[in-house]
Amino acid sequence: MTEVKFIEDRDRLRELAPIAGASIKRHVFVCTGKSCSAVESAEVKNAFGRELKARGLQYGKEKKGCNPNGSVVLTECGSVGFCAIGAAVMVYPDGIWYAQVRANDVPEIVEEHIVNGRPVERLALLKIPGK
């Protein structure tokens, strides 16, 4: 590849990536691996986008319906080993892994966990760091 010069200037880095200067509280990952996709994880991710945007929580550009001062990042991810029990959703830094998530579970996860800080026990299956 073309050699890319390492940028040391922190102000320059924040210009190039405004999120580096943002105050992010949580990062939600939705698995879009093959098995999770088969149980409609794309719909689960879309549902998170709808719920988070409606509350002004999703960090991102206004023209995409997001909030430049939002506190939650939403990202898709590859397989995490929940292939037989998808869709998998992880909420960090809490370290909560949810299994068998459907789009209609998302409002509860956003309201209870993201807003009120109480993980949804009936769907939560793994906690990181483990014992």
Added chain:
Amino acid sequence: MTEVKFIEDRDRLRELAPIAGASIKRHVFVCTGKSCSAVESAEVKNAFGRELKARGLQYGKEKKGCNPNGSVVLTECGSVGFCAIGAAVMVYPDGIWYAQVRANDVPEIVEEHIVNGRPVERLALLKIPGK
């Protein structure tokens, strides 16, 4: 889609997804979005796999060179907004976001951060939760 029955039995869930019974300490995500891929994030992810497997740290099946008792999960993810300063690497639950990561930075991140618990300051650009 075909309706999938919700499984309530926790033992059955652990049979279907052994990771649900594992003791995971950290989850490393490497961005494989378009911009990060252009600066060889696939090589960065491979380097993490090599370093973690060599130390018996990567959770997974032995036939894939991983350790069923490993404590680190390695996953790719979609874009996080570090597109201009990739490759982006996130380490959770620590909440450390690294920018401008190259494959040859990976042994230091594994040794210093994953093994010794000291994030590599020269590459770390964002901490979650933010202030």
